[in-house]
Amino acid sequence: xxxxxxxxxxxxxEDELAADTEPxxxxxxLWSALRTLARRPGFLLSALxxxxxxxxxxxxxxxxxxxxxxxxxxxxxxxxxxxxPFGTDDIGRDLWSRMLxxxxxxxxxxxxALAIAIVAGLVLGVVSGFFGGFTDSLIMRxxxxxxxxxxxxLALAIVTALGFGTIPVAVxxxxxxVPGFARTTRAEVLRVRTLPYVEAARTGGASWPRxxxxxxxxxxxxxxxxxxxxDAGVAIIAIASLSFLGFGAAPPxxxxxxxxxxxxxxxxxxxxxSLLPGLFVAATVLTLNHVSxxxxxxxx
Amino acid sequence: xxxxxxxVLGRVAQAVGVLxxxxxVTFVVLYLLPSDPVALQLGAAGIETDKLTPEQLxxxxxxxxxxxxxxxxxxxxxxxxVRGDFGTSFAQGRPVAELIAERIGPxxxxxxAAGTLALVSGTALAYLAAAVRWRPARLLLTRxxxxxxxxxxxxxxxxxxxxxxxxxxxxxxTGDAGWETLVMPSLTIALLTGSVLAQVLMRSFDETLRQxxxxxxxxTGLSRGAVQLVxxxxxxxxxxxxxxxxxxxxxxxxxIVVETVFTRNGVGRLAQEAVLAQDxxxxxxxxxxxxxxxxxxNLVVDLLYPLLDPRIIHTPKVxxx
Numbered sequence: 373x374x375x376x377x378x379x380x381x382x383x384x385x386e387d388e389l390a391a392d393t394e395p396x397x398x399x400x401x402l403w404s405a406l407r408t409l410a411r412r413p414g415f416l417l418s419a420l421x422x423x424x425x426x427x428x429x430x431x432x433x434x435x436x437x438x439x440x441x442x443x444x445x446x447x448x449x450x451x452x453x454x455x456x457p458f459g460t461d462d463i464g465r466d467l468w469s470r471m472l473x474x475x476x477x478x479x480x481x482x483x484x485a486l487a488i489a490i491v492a493g494l495v496l497g498v499v500s501g502f503f504g505g506f507t508d509s510l511i512m513r514x515x516x517x518x519x520x521x522x523x524x525x526l527a528l529a530i531v532t533a534l535g536f537g538t539i540p541v542a543v544x545x546x547x548x549x550v551p552g553f554a555r556t557t558r559a560e561v562l563r564v565r566t567l568p569y570v571e572a573a574r575t576g577g578a579s580w581p582r583x584x585x586x587x588x589x590x591x592x593x594x595x596x597x598x599x600x601x602x603d604a605g606v607a608i609i610a611i612a613s614l615s616f617l618g619f620g621a622a623p624p625x626x627x628x629x630x631x632x633x634x635x636x637x638x639x640x641x642x643x644x645x646s647l648l649p650g651l652f653v654a655a656t657v658l659t660l661n662h663v664s665x666x667x668x669x670x671x672x
Numbered sequence: 673x674x675x676x677x678x679x680v681l682g683r684v685a686q687a688v689g690v691l692x693x694x695x696x697v698t699f700v701v702l703y704l705l706p707s708d709p710v711a712l713q714l715g716a717a718g719i720e721t722d723k724l725t726p727e728q729l730x731x732x733x734x735x736x737x738x739x740x741x742x743x744x745x746x747x748x749x750x751x752x753x754v755r756g757d758f759g760t761s762f763a764q765g766r767p768v769a770e771l772i773a774e775r776i777g778p779x780x781x782x783x784x785a786a787g788t789l790a791l792v793s794g795t796a797l798a799y800l801a802a803a804v805r806w807r808p809a810r811l812l813l814t815r816x817x818x819x820x821x822x823x824x825x826x827x828x829x830x831x832x833x834x835x836x837x838x839x840x841x842x843x844x845x846t847g848d849a850g851w852e853t854l855v856m857p858s859l860t861i862a863l864l865t866g867s868v869l870a871q872v873l874m875r876s877f878d879e880t881l882r883q884x885x886x887x888x889x890x891x892t893g894l895s896r897g898a899v900q901l902v903x904x905x906x907x908x909x910x911x912x913x914x915x916x917x918x919x920x921x922x923x924x925x926x927x928i929v930v931e932t933v934f935t936r937n938g939v940g941r942l943a944q945e946a947v948l949a950q951d952x953x954x955x956x957x958x959x960x961x962x963x964x965x966x967x968x969x970n971l972v973v974d975l976l977y978p979l980l981d982p983r984i985i986h987t988p989k990v991x992x993x
Contacts, residue, residue, distance in 0.1 A: 517693040520966050522921035524928060525959045528947050529701045532955045609824045613929050616826045617944050632826060636933075643834050650827035658822040665818070 405670055415666045418659035425656055428472045429479035438466035440473040440626060451644060458648045462638060467631075471649050474626040478611055481542035481627075485607045486600055488546030493553020494589075494596065500554065501561030502584065512558070515551035523548045527614060536619045538627065545610045549603050556599050560592030567591075598667050605660035612653055628653050680975060687971040694963040695753060699746055702952050749956065758957035763949040768957040772939060778848045779931070779938035783923045785854050786861035790919070793862060794869030795909075801870075802877040802908075803900060814874055820867035825860055825926055829933040832856045848936040857934050861926040865919050873912050880908040910981060917970035924962045 409415050428435055438456075450460040458467035500511040518526065530544035564570065565588065573583050608628075614620060615629025623630070628649060635646025740748070752759060758768035794817075801813035836856060837845035847853045880886065881904055889899045927940030935941070939958060946954035 513693075517690055517697055520690050520694045520970075521698065521959060521963050522925045522966060524925040525943070525962050526698075526701075528928070528943060529698050529955055529959050532947050532950055532952060533702050535950075605822065612824055613826060617929065617932060618948060629826070632830070636830065639830065639834060640838050643838070646830055647827075647834060650824065650830060654823045654827055657824070658819065661818055661822050 408670065409666065412666065414662060418662045418666075421655065421659045422663065425475060426479065429475040432469065432472035432476055436466065436469035436472055438469040440465060440469040441624060451642070452648065459642065459644045461635070461645055467645065467648065470626040470631060471628070471652060474628045474631050474649070477538045477621055477625065478608065478615070478628040481538050481545070481611045482604055482607045484539070484542035485546035485549070485611065486604055488543065489549040489553045489603065489607075490596070490600060492546075492550045494557050496550070496554040497557025498561055498584065498588070501558040501565065502580075502588070508558075511554065515554050518548070518551045524610060524613065527610060528619075531614065531619045536622070538621045541611055541614045541620055544614070545607050548610070549607060552603065553596065553599060556595050557592065560595055561588055564588050564591045598664055601660060601664035601667060605657040605664075608653065608657055608660070676978070679978065683971060683974045687967045687974075691964055691967045692750075694967070695750065695960050696746075698956055698959045698963075699749060702956055703742060703745065753960060758960070759953040761946075761951055761954050763946070763951040763954070768953050771942060771954060772957055772961060775937055775939050775942050777938075778936050779927050779940060782854065782857050782861070782927060782931070782936065782938060783920075785858040786865065786923055786926075787919070789858050789862035790866035790869060790923075794866035795873060795912075797866070797870040798873030798877055799900070799905070801874050802881065802904075803897065817867035817870040817874070820863050821871070823863065825864060825929050826933055828863055829856065829860045829930060832859060833933075846935040848934075848938070853934070853936070857930045857936060860930050860933075861923055864926060865922050868915070868922065869912060869919060872915055873908060876908045876911045877904065880904045883907075913973055913977065913980065916973050917966055920969045921962070921966045924965060 409419075424435075432440075450456055452459045456466050456468060458471055461467055461470065496511050496515070500508045521529075526548050527541070527544035530547060531540050534540035534543065570583060570587055573587055578586070611620075612627070612629035612632070615627040616633045618630070618633065620627045620630050631649045632646045632653070635642075635649070638645050749759060756769055758772075760766065761768055761771060764771065797813065797816065801810060804810045804813060833845045833856065836843045843852050843855055877900075881900070886899060886904060889903045890896070894902075924940075927938060928943050929940070930936075931938045931940035932944050939961070942954065943958040945951075946958065
C-alpha cells in the first residue's frame, strides 16, 4: 500500500520533468542529427549539389554569363571548354546556361508535383487513418486503382486531356505519386494514433482536431518527408521523360528532357549536346536518393 | 476447399473490380478534363471546328459518336472494351484494337527479352551480394541497384547508342528487325527492373539468412553456399514474386520511352504518337491494356501465392477487401 502511494507521488514529478525538457530534447536531437550528417562527406557533397541545383532553378543567371536564348551561328556545336562548360548547341546557344534555365522549369515542375502529392496525400492519408471504416476502405481502394495504372501511362492520359506544357506535366506526375503519400501517411497516423500520449491527450480533454494538429501531424511527418525526398527523384525522372517525349514546354524554352531530346540529332558529331545534360539529370537523381537514404538511416 | 474457393473467387472479383475502376478513371480523365472535348478530338482528326457549318459539325460529331451524352459514350466504350473493341482512332480513322494488334509484336518480344535479362541479372546480383563476405565488395554490390535505378532510361539508351553503335559500331542504333536491335532496348529496360528486383531480393536475403533454421542448416555441416542456394533462396524469393506485377508495369511504361528512342514500332511508340496527336481513343485503349496486364499478372501471382506459401489462406485476413 505504501509502495503504490509513493509511486503515485513520484509519477507527476517525472512527468513535469519530461514536459520541461521535452522541447530542448527535441532541439538537441535535431542538433545531434545535424552533427552526425555533417560528419558524412557523401551526404555533405550531395546536399551541396542539391542546394546548387535548387539555387540555379530560382536564379539561373547567377551561375552563367550567357543568355540561354542568344544564338551565335559561328559558335555552333562547340565541344565543352572553359567558356562553355557544356559546349554549345546547333545554333550556338550556350548549353550550360540552357541547362540552368531548364532547371528553372524542371525543378519548379518537380516542386509543384511534390506539393500536389504531399497535400493530397496528407489529406487522404489523415482522413483515411483517422476515420477508418468505410471512408478508409474507400480511399484505399481508390489508391489501389490509381496504382493499377502504371505511373507514366496515367500521366500520359492526364497530359492528353490537359494539353502540353510544364504545368500539365507537373500535375500529371503529381497525381501519379499521390497514392504512395496517402499510404505512408495513413500507416503513420494509424501507428501514432494508438500511442500512449494520444490517449493521454484524449484523457486530458483535448478535442480530436487539436490532437490531429498538435500530436498526429508533427509525429507522423518524418517518413512522409523521407518519401518526399525520394519521390523528388522519381518525379524528376518522370517529368524529364515526359518532356523528352515531347509533351513539355514548347521549343524555344528549355527543359531538361527536351534539351536531351533535341541533342539526339547531333549524337554522332556532338554527343555532349545530349549526354552532358543527361549526366546532370542522373547526378541530381542520384544525390536525391543518397540524401533520402541517409535520412532514412537517421530515422531508425 | 471451401476456403480456397472463396479465396480464388474473391481475388478474381477484386481484379475485375480494379480493372473496371481503372478504365473508368482513365475515361473520366480523358473525357471530362479538357475544356472542349469535341474540338480537341476533332482537332486530332484534322478537322477545324470553327470552319464547319453547324450542320457539318453535327454530322462529324455523329460520325465519332460525340453527339451522345457522356454517359452514353462511357457505356458504349465500356461494353465495347469488354468485347475487345476500343472504338476508332480519331487521327488514323482505324479501329484502335487493330492498331494495337498490329504493333504489339515488337513490344512483347522486347518485354520478354528485357524481363528475362532483368530476372537473371537481378537475381544474380542479389545472390552475389548475399554470398560475398569482403565488406567493401559487399557494400559496392548492395549500392549498385540504387545507382542503376537512378539513371533516367532515355539517358541510358542514349549512352548505349553512343557507346555500342557510334563508337564501337557493334549494333544498329535504331529499328526493330533482327535480334541485334533487341540488345540495347532490353539492356535499358533491364537496368531499371533488374535493379528494383535486386533491391527487394537483397533485403529479403538479409532477413532470411538471419532466421534460426539457417543456423540449424549450417550446424548440420552444410557449406554456406549450399545453405544459401538450397535453404535460403526459396524463402528469400517469395517477396520478389509479389512485386512481379510492379515489374511488368514498369516494363510496359519503359517501353514508351525506349521504343521512342530506338524507333521501334511497338505499342509504347503508338502511345507516344497518340498523345502527341491527342488521339483520345488510342490513349484509352493503351492505358486500359496496360492496366489489364498489370491486374492479370497480380491476379496470377495472388492465385499462385497460396501454393508457395499456404499460410496466406489459412490465416485470417487483416482487412476485408
